[in-house]
Amino acid sequence: MKITFPHMGSLAVPLKTIFEELGQEVVVPPSITKKTVTLGVRHSPEFACFPLKVNIGNFIEALENGADTIIMAGGVGPCRFGYYAEVQREILTDLGYNFELIVLEPPQGSLWGLLANIKRLGNHRSWSEIWEVINIAWKQVLALDVLHEMSLKIRPYEKKKGATTVLYERAQKLIVKARTHEDITWSLDKGKELLNSVDKKTLDRPPLKIGIVGEIYMVLEPYANLDIEKTLGEMGVEVDRSIYLGHWIKEHLFPKAFRSREGEEIKKVAQGYLNHFVGGHGLESVGRTILYSRDNFDGVVHILPFTCTPEIVAQSILPEVSKDYKIPLISFSLDEHSGKAGFVTRLEAFLDLLSQKKYNQELKGAV
Amino acid sequence: MPAIGIPRALLYYDYYPAWKKFFEELGLEVVLSDKTTKTILDSGVKVALDETCLPVKLFYGHVDNLKNKGIDYLFVPRLVSVEKKRYLCPKFLGLPNMVESLMEELPPLLDFKMDLSRKKREFYKDLYALGRKFTINPFKICLAYRKAVKELKRYEEKMLAGFTPLDCLERGEGENREKKEAAISLGEGKLPVEENLRIAVLGHSYNLNDPYISMDIYGKLKKMGVKIITREMISPSAQMEGIKNLRKDIFWTFGKEIMGSALYLLDKEKIDGVVLVVSFGCGPDSLIGELVERIYKRHRNIPLLFLTLDEHSGEAGILTRLEAFVDMVKFKKESA
Numbered sequence: 001m002k003i004t005f006p007h008m009g010s011l012a013v014p015l016k017t018i019f020e021e022l023g024q025e026v027v028v029p030p031s032i033t034k035k036t037v038t039l040g041v042r043h044s045p046e047f048a049c050f051p052l053k054v055n056i057g058n059f060i061e062a063l064e065n066g067a068d069t070i071i072m073a074g075g076v077g078p079c080r081f082g083y084y085a086e087v088q089r090e091i092l093t094d095l096g097y098n099f100e101l102i103v104l105e106p107p108q109g110s111l112w113g114l115l116a117n118i119k120r121l122g123n124h125r126s127w128s129e130i131w132e133v134i135n136i137a138w139k140q141v142l143a144l145d146v147l148h149e150m151s152l153k154i155r156p157y158e159k160k161k162g163a164t165t166v167l168y169e170r171a172q173k174l175i176v177k178a179r180t181h182e183d184i185t186w187s188l189d190k191g192k193e194l195l196n197s198v199d200k201k202t203l204d205r206p207p208l209k210i211g212i213v214g215e216i217y218m219v220l221e222p223y224a225n226l227d228i229e230k231t232l233g234e235m236g237v238e239v240d241r242s243i244y245l246g247h248w249i250k251e252h253l254f255p256k257a258f259r260s261r262e263g264e265e266i267k268k269v270a271q272g273y274l275n276h277f278v279g280g281h282g283l284e285s286v287g288r289t290i291l292y293s294r295d296n297f298d299g300v301v302h303i304l305p306f307t308c309t310p311e312i313v314a315q316s317i318l319p320e321v322s323k324d325y326k327i328p329l330i331s332f333s334l335d336e337h338s339g340k341a342g343f344v345t346r347l348e349a350f351l352d353l354l355s356q357k358k359y360n361q362e363l364k365g366a367v
Numbered sequence: 368m369p370a371i372g373i374p375r376a377l378l379y380y381d382y383y384p385a386w387k388k389f390f391e392e393l394g395l396e397v398v399l400s401d402k403t404t405k406t407i408l409d410s411g412v413k414v415a416l417d418e419t420c421l422p423v424k425l426f427y428g429h430v431d432n433l434k435n436k437g438i439d440y441l442f443v444p445r446l447v448s449v450e451k452k453r454y455l456c457p458k459f460l461g462l463p464n465m466v467e468s469l470m471e472e473l474p475p476l477l478d479f480k481m482d483l484s485r486k487k488r489e490f491y492k493d494l495y496a497l498g499r500k501f502t503i504n505p506f507k508i509c510l511a512y513r514k515a516v517k518e519l520k521r522y523e524e525k526m527l528a529g530f531t532p533l534d535c536l537e538r539g540e541g542e543n544r545e546k547k548e549a550a551i552s553l554g555e556g557k558l559p560v561e562e563n564l565r566i567a568v569l570g571h572s573y574n575l576n577d578p579y580i581s582m583d584i585y586g587k588l589k590k591m592g593v594k595i596i597t598r599e600m601i602s603p604s605a606q607m608e609g610i611k612n613l614r615k616d617i618f619w620t621f622g623k624e625i626m627g628s629a630l631y632l633l634d635k636e637k638i639d640g641v642v643l644v645v646s647f648g649c650g651p652d653s654l655i656g657e658l659v660e661r662i663y664k665r666h667r668n669i670p671l672l673f674l675t676l677d678e679h680s681g682e683a684g685i686l687t688r689l690e691a692f693v694d695m696v697k698f699k700k701e702s703a
Binding site: 045046047048049074076077080082083084085087089090091094103273275278279280282306307308309310312313314315316320333 | 658
């Protein structure tokens with residue numbers, strides 16, 4: 001059994017840990033490149049959303065490298081993601097690949113199917129062993145998230161462009177290698193040290209603060225969002241990302257008692273703009289934007305894959321939110337046709353507006 | 368008598384008889400928007416986001432059309448789910464909020480959520496709250512609901528018998544005349560019938576039944592002497608039979624109906640071709656359509672035409688493709 005899975009941000013790190021520690025062979029798909037996307041687009045339905053196309057590209061490249069088992073998540077709607085795996089299985093079968101696709105999803109019938117699948121993927125180790133391995137992977141996820149958040153805070157202050165990214169990547173590698181609780185704790189401290197060692201300049205004005213909302217895949221996967229966090233950071237902006245992998249897992253997969261109250265809060269503030277969940281991250285995008293404005297952010301960037309249904313609902317509503325809460329907002333609908341140059345130009349124009357608005361307000365305050 | 372406006376779009380084709388009955392029983396006047404025209408579609412396209420699918424853009428247009436009709440309320444229900452464990456498209460879930468955000472100077476929207484995915488109690492509560500706005504008599508609400516359900520059943524039975532929604536909704540009142548027209552409309556009447564050429568036209572009812580945005584596909588095929596089969600003519604149990612071999616249940620009601628009909632027809636009925644009509648950017652259909660296409664391709668028996676519609680579709684192009692398809696189906700049949 002050679003296991004593979006789709007890329008989504010740093011998702012490959014914990015998954016690789018889990019399966020390797022349980023004694024399975026893992027074929028991580030090559031990092032997403034233009035080739036991946038071209039392959040995916042060629043074989044995917046025309047107006048399926050972008051993540052599905054990239055997934056297909058990942059799978060093809062991994063199968064070519066010898067993988068024979070694909071792990072995919074599922075869902076029960078109404079977002080299209082829940083039916084991804086079924087379509088992907090047919091596409092890859094028609095392409096003539098020999099593989100098994102295992103879908104991990106909330107069971108429609110009995111819990112046994114899901115448990116049996118986990119046991120099989122876990123190389124039939126005991127449940128306590130599987131639990132232990134998942135625990136380590138979970139710790140990795142959290143450590144990666146902490147480092148990422150730090151890098152976003154530090155990047156606008158860096159003296160030399162790109163310095164933060166270099167050190168951040170080095171810190172990431174430490175976590176990737178760490179496979180015990182002690183190692184991860186040590187690597188995290190080391191990683192923090194590394195990031196803090198970035199040469200910083202003193203800014204005469206505090207940096208602009210921008211929040212990123214949108215669909216989870218587009219927010220987490222740098223290739224898909226044209227590296228928006230790095231781009232903004234290097235333009236001197238402090239970025240806050242509303243979705244982290246660890247955070248998402250906590251809010252959606254943990255039992256209710258472990259969740260923060262945030263989900264409820266988002267629902268509450270979005271009331272009046274969007275009164276019902278619409279699948280995907282539609283409701284979160286609306287609620288988060290309001291929360292960002294409450295936290296005095298200077299602007300919000302909304303990212304969605306082209307034709308994403310839940311996010312189109314959000315995108316239709318966000319301009320009104322932006323007007324009522326006086327928080328500038330820009331939406332990017334991205335797919336395989338998005339070009340970086342146009343994207344950067346629009347971001348620059350947006351930032352110009354934000355800094356003018358902010359600066360003018362400060363002047364008024366002084367008078 | 369307060370007037371309530373109902374846009375002639377989206378779920379109008381599935382539930383209008385029930386809505387009409389319900390509101391009329393409560394003593395309201397029901398006002399429909401005009402039939403789709405270019406002006407209506409354009410006014411919808413103007414307010415909508417580019418990426419929104421054609422039927423939702425059209426819905427905005429019909430809402431806009433209703434504004435000057437002197438209505439007191441606008442009925443834009445939030446239809447979350449109409450059966451257990453299945454949803455409608457996310458756009459239906461957010462529809463009232465989108466309408467409110469994008470359009471100005473609207474009459475008050477009637478807030479009504481229909482969610483049958485879980486317990487029915489909540490639905491009754493919402494329904495009661497809706498009725499309470501117009502009457503204080505709970506029995507009247509209950510009665511109106513039962514009459515509405517009855518009306519809906521009658522409507523659905525009629526469609527199973529071979530009427531298209533437009534036959535029932537917009538043609539004359541007299542049963543006889545309707546029957547005759549429907550008979551003609553299905554190619555069984557006086558029109559020159561190409562014996563046995565049976566083509567199924569599958570897609571969302573709100574795309575197919577609006578003659579303007581569907582470019583009157585039904586009419587065009589009928590003129591070519593084709594006998595049409597629509598999703599409404601295939602019973603729910605037959606649709607369920609169609610999807611029973613799928614590995615995963617489809618969690619969209621309309622997706623299930625389209626897929627179920629397509630697979631049922633593939634196995635059980637003698638048809639000569641299928642036309643699958645999809646609007647550009649439709650979330651569920653991008654996946655359901657792909658699956659249907661792949662399954663038909665593997666069987667190699669029945670030709671399938673995949674038509675994508677949006678506001679830029681030209682009538683001539685659609686006609687050419689339909690003609691070519693029908694020709695091909697005819698050749699295939701004759702050569703067999």
